[in-house]
Amino acid sequence: MRVTVTFSNHSLLKQLSYRLNPTLSLASETWPAAASVDDGSQYSDVPKPCRRKSERKAYVTPMKVLIERAKAERQARKAQPCRVLEEPPANGLLVPELVEIAHRVYQARRSLLSGLSQLVRVIPVLRCGLCDEVHIGYVGHEIRSCSGPKSFSRNAMHIWRRGRVRDVIFFPKCFHLYDRVGKPRVGHDERFCVPRIPAIVELCIQAGLDLEKYPTKRRTKPVYCIEGRIVDFEAVAEEDKNDRKCSFENEQQSVNPSFVLTQPVEKVQNLFNDNISHLDQLSDEERNKLRDLSKHTLDSWFEMTLGAKKIMEKYVVNTCGYCPEVQVGPKGHKLRMCKASKHQSRNGLHAWQEATIDDVVSPNFVWHVEDLNGSALNNNLKRYYGKAPAVVELCVHAGAPIPDQYRSMMRLDVVSPDRDEVDLVA
Numbered sequence: 001m002r003v004t005v006t007f008s009n010h011s012l013l014k015q016l017s018y019r020l021n022p023t024l025s026l027a028s029e030t031w032p033a034a035a036s037v038d039d040g041s042q043y044s045d046v047p048k049p050c051r052r053k054s055e056r057k058a059y060v061t062p063m064k065v066l067i068e069r070a071k072a073e074r075q076a077r078k079a080q081p082c083r084v085l086e087e088p089p090a091n092g093l094l095v096p097e098l099v100e101i102a103h104r105v106y107q108a109r110r111s112l113l114s115g116l117s118q119l120v121r122v123i124p125v126l127r128c129g130l131c132d133e134v135h136i137g138y139v140g141h142e143i144r145s146c147s148g149p150k151s152f153s154r155n156a157m158h159i160w161r162r163g164r165v166r167d168v169i170f171f172p173k174c175f176h177l178y179d180r181v182g183k184p185r186v187g188h189d190e191r192f193c194v195p196r197i198p199a200i201v202e203l204c205i206q207a208g209l210d211l212e213k214y215p216t217k218r219r220t221k222p223v224y225c226i227e228g229r230i231v232d233f234e235a236v237a238e239e240d241k242n243d244r245k246c247s248f249e250n251e252q253q254s255v256n257p258s259f260v261l262t263q264p265v266e267k268v269q270n271l272f273n274d275n276i277s278h279l280d281q282l283s284d285e286e287r288n289k290l291r292d293l294s295k296h297t298l299d300s301w302f303e304m305t306l307g308a309k310k311i312m313e314k315y316v317v318n319t320c321g322y323c324p325e326v327q328v329g330p331k332g333h334k335l336r337m338c339k340a341s342k343h344q345s346r347n348g349l350h351a352w353q354e355a356t357i358d359d360v361v362s363p364n365f366v367w368h369v370e371d372l373n374g375s376a377l378n379n380n381l382k383r384y385y386g387k388a389p390a391v392v393e394l395c396v397h398a399g400a401p402i403p404d405q406y407r408s409m410m411r412l413d414v415v416s417p418d419r420d421e422v423d424l425v426a
Contacts, residue, residue, distance in 0.1 A: 045408075045409070046385075046386055046387045046409060046411070047365045047387055047409075054341040054342075055341075056321040056322060056351070057319070057321045057322070057353065059353060059354070060353075060354040060355075060356055061354055077225075077227060077228055081226060081227050082224060082225075082226045082227075083224070083225055084222055084223075084224055084225075085222050085223055085224070085225050085230075086222065088222075088314075089180075089181075089206070089207075089314060089315055090181075090330075091181075091222035091223055092180075092181040092182075092219040092222060092223045092230075092232070093219055093220075093222060094207070094208050094218070095207070095208075095314050095315075098207045098208060098310065098311055098314060098315075099207065099208030099209075100208075101207070101307045101310055101311060102203075102204040102205075102207035102208045102209045102307075102311060103204070103208070103209055104303060104307055105200065105203075105204050105303070105304050105307035105308055105311065106201065106204045106209050108300040108301075108303040108304040108307065109171075109200060109201070109300075109304050111296065111297070111300040112169070112297060112300040112301055112304055112391070113165065113169075115293055115294070115296060115297030115300065116165045116168055116169065116297060116391070116394070117165050118293060119290075119293065119294060119297060119394055119395070119398050120163070120164065120165055120168065120394070122279055122282070122290060122398065123136065123279065123372070123394050123397050123398055124136070124137060124138045124162075124372065125162070125163035125164070125167060125168060125390075125394065126140045126160040126161065126162065126163055127160070127161055127162075127163035127164075127167040128140075128146060128148065128158040128159055128160060128161070129148075129159045129160075129161045130146060130148025130149055130151070130158075130159055131146050131147050131148040131151075131158070132364075133145060133146065133158055134163060134167050134168065134364055134366050134390055135158075135160065135366055135367065135369075136366055136369060136372075136390065136393045136394055136397060137369045137372050137374075138372055138373060139374075139375070139376045140158055140160035140376065141158075141367055141369075141376050141377035142157070142376045142377060142378055142379050143158075143367065143377055143378075143379045143382050143385075144156035144157055144379050145158075146158045146159075167364070167390070168364065168390045168391060168394060169361070169362065169363075169364060169390065169391055170362040170364060171198035171199065171200055171201075171360075171361065171362075172198070172199050172324055172325070172326045172359070172360070172362065173196040173197060173198055173199065173326075174196065174197070174198075174199040174202050174325075174326050174327045174328050175194045175195070175196055175202075175327060175333055176194060176195050176196070176197050176202055176205070176214050176216075177202070177206070177216070177328070177329050178215065178216055178217055179216070179217045180206050180216070180329050180330065181219075181223055181230055181232075181330070182217070182223075182230060182232055184329045184330045184331045185329075185331050185332070185333055185334055186333040186334065186335065187333075187334050187335075188334055188335050188336050191335050191337075195214065197214060199317070199326045199327075199328055199359075199360045200304070200308055200360050200361060201214075202328040203308060203311055203312070203315060203317065203328050203360065204311070206315055206328060206329070207311045207314075207315055219232070279372065279397075280373075287399065290398050290399055291398065291399030291400065293398070294394075294395040294396075294398035294399050294400035295395075295399075295400045295401070297391070297395050297398075297400070298391070298392065298395040298400045298403070301389075301391045301392070301395075302403075304361070305357060305361060308357055308360060308361060309357050312355075312357065312360070315328070316328075316329065316330050316354075317329075317354075317355040317359070317360060318331070318332040318352040318353065318354065318355055319352070319353060319354075319355035319356075319359040320332075320338060320340065320350035320351055320352060320353075321350075321351040321352075321353050322338065322340030322341050322342065322343070322350075322351055323338055323339070323340040323350070324359070324362075325337075325338065325350050326355060326359055326360060327352070331352070332350055332352035333350075334349065335349075335350075336348030336349055337350075338350045338351075363389040363390070363391075364389065364390045365387045365388065365389055365390070366387065366388065366389075366390045366393050367382075367385050367386075367387055368385060368386040368387060368388050368393060368410040368411065369393075369397075372397055381416050381417065384411065384414055384416035384417070385411060385416065386408075386409055386410040386411030386412070386414070387409055387410070388406050388409055388410045389406075392406055
């Protein structure tokens with residue numbers, strides 16, 4: 001009798017585990033393949049809270065590897081003081097296979113901003129007026145995570161206001177370099193003379209994108225490296241600006257607040273003109289148009305981020321270890337403008353290190369909400385809630401399919417208890 005009871009409990013527990021998560025099993029079963037775990041698409045966790053301002057960002061490449069790499073470069077410089085740089089883009093030439101990717105990333109960014117500017121008029125976007133927290137939904141969440149002024153007097157509760165496209169996705173700006181190899185740094189006295197543009201646009205320009213407003217020097221022969229200094233012996237005649245071929249329009253059009261898609265959604269566009277901004281007021285045909293727009297916007301997001309990652313494998317992007325400042329190029333600029341932790345010891349200079357895609361395109365993670373019209377998220381149940389990038393959360397509520405790589409992060413397989421059941425859950 002005891003054996004029968006044990007077997008029944010084991011079978012019930014096994015069935016319950018499969019109902020909660022089909023990918024998990026008991027100790028007697030086998031786990032999924034190691035490739036799935038390394039991929040991180042099924043077992044990725046919710047992003048950690050923001051680090052403290054006094055803490056430095058994690059290094060992409062370990063410090064030990066950076067030291068060994070610097071020693072190897074120093075020894076190669078002593079063995080051969082004068083040498084021709086052969087590999088692009090260090091020699092001033094373009095990487096041929098990345099030119100087309102740069103054009104696609106730039107076009108995907110334009111399509112992304114165009115789609116988001118229309119989606120935020122139907123899907124509610126809220127932002128805290130005292131900190132950088134963003135929420136997708138009609139009612140702001142009640143999670144106490146505000147770090148703004150006098151947050152202790154409000155028990156770290158957020159003060160919600162209506163958000164914009166800038167709150168959904170943010171592109172940090174950097175200085176535009178005319179010659180990324182010959183003059184890779186911007187001095188402190190040149191801070192008002194050199195234009196600042198979004199870092200992802202500067203990355204595309206250095207990778208092969210030509211914009212009339214932001215010219216850049218294109219070489220046909222590699223440069224020389226003499227004792228660590230770049231020397232260009234190529235006698236280049238200054239090209240006429242009228243002969244430059246621009247593959248795309250001016251950057252000023254992409255930052256215009258009145259974004260228009262190449263193939264705009266007519267029903268949704270007419271809906272905006274009528275000042276209807278509630279999702280429940282849409283008809284079936286308008287919902288289909290909105291779903292197509294959200295799919296196109298989400299595809300543009302993935303195309304932009306994946307393309308930027310490929311470009312960053314060849315083109316160096318630096319970020320400050322303590323603040324969000326970004327600079328695309330071999331070296332960071334020399335502006336004494338850092339106000340983060342320990343800036344007094346650096347005389348206001350930035351602590352440059354290797355950047356990641358999150359430094360170039362801020363994903364801005366938000367709490368996932370199952371129902372936009374539902375009740376606000378409770379602070380006591382925050383461990384049951386998932387997160388997702390604001391772009392993904394906005395497109396999913398507009399009708400786009402949920403990406404597989406964000407299913408685990410959004411906690412879709414977790415059923416959160418009600419507010420009166422908090423004490424009953426272990």
